[in-house]
Amino acid sequence: MTDxxxxxxxxxxxxxxxxxxxxxNIKPAQGVLAPWQVTEIHLGTHTGTHIDSVSHLVPAGxxxxxxxxxxxxxxxxxxxxxxxxxxxxxxxxxxxxxxxxLPEGGAVIIQTxxxxxxxxxxxxxxPYLSHEAVSKLVKTGASLVGIDALNVDSTVKxxxxxxxxxxxxxILIVENLANLGNLEPGKVxxxxxxxxxxxxxxxxxxxxxxx
Numbered sequence: 001m002t003d004x005x006x007x008x009x010x011x012x013x014x015x016x017x018x019x020x021x022x023x024x025n026i027k028p029a030q031g032v033l034a035p036w037q038v039t040e041i042h043l044g045t046h047t048g049t050h051i052d053s054v055s056h057l058v059p060a061g062x063x064x065x066x067x068x069x070x071x072x073x074x075x076x077x078x079x080x081x082x083x084x085x086x087x088x089x090x091x092x093x094x095x096x097x098x099x100x101x102l103p104e105g106g107a108v109i110i111q112t113x114x115x116x117x118x119x120x121x122x123x124x125x126x127p128y129l130s131h132e133a134v135s136k137l138v139k140t141g142a143s144l145v146g147i148d149a150l151n152v153d154s155t156v157k158x159x160x161x162x163x164x165x166x167x168x169x170x171i172l173i174v175e176n177l178a179n180l181g182n183l184e185p186g187k188v189x190x191x192x193x194x195x196x197x198x199x200x201x202x203x204x205x206x207x208x209x210x211x
Contacts, residue, residue, distance in 0.1 A: 005182045007148075007191075007208035008049040009118060016123050016176075018150060021046060045203040051195050052173040056202040057163050062170065063200045071143060071172065073192045076107025078183040078210075084112055086125035087156045092132040098186065099140045107144040107191050108137055111180035114149040118178070128154040134165045144193065146174035146208075177208055 009015065017023055022044040029038040045064075046052065051072075054061025079098045081090055090110065102108060110129070117123040126149035129137075134152075137145055145152060145166055152162040152173055166173055174193050183189060190211050195204030 002211050005210045007177045007179055007210055009176050009178045011048045014119055016119055045201050047205050049176045049208050050203055050205045051193050052203045054167045054170055057167045064195050064204050065199050072194050074107055075103040075188050076191050077102055078109045078111050078180055080111045080185045082113050084127040087154055088127045089130045090127055090133050091130050092136045095133055104141055105143045108142045110147040112149055115178040123150055124155050126150055129162045131161050134162045138169050144172040146177050148177040148180050
């Protein structure tokens, strides 16, 4: 029997939102007659657990609908980076030993444990990838990089080197993952990071799953 792991944060009132992004809101849709229920949803393309396409940063880059399913359902590994302090930079040396098991074109998922601080101020002070670490991920051939934190860059320092390096190399980014402690380090999993089929947009909320 296959074990499936939900790696998604719930979309709900009180959830963490990246500073400046649209706030989540729902309300009953107007004009719907009882007993039918239809809900109007207001959120951003990067609300909750979400995926960034290249056009999130590169104006002429691919939009989220332009990726084949094989880029969104793929094998990969989870790298444990636990015990880090606030706004700590993750070095190349810290991730290096795990990369020899990365499947070709696979996903690299960074487990910091920072999902523990979801809905708190500390969630903004998460660890992030160094220039050297993300450059190594590009050289290793990763096609997607994810993290259980608000940002692969430093939110505190407002860095953008990780987004630039990954997206300019057509490597997708997934942020606000959760429950990565359910995954065994050093083991290859299958992942699904399916976005909504949004035409011409820069990203999408997703339901992230591993098995």
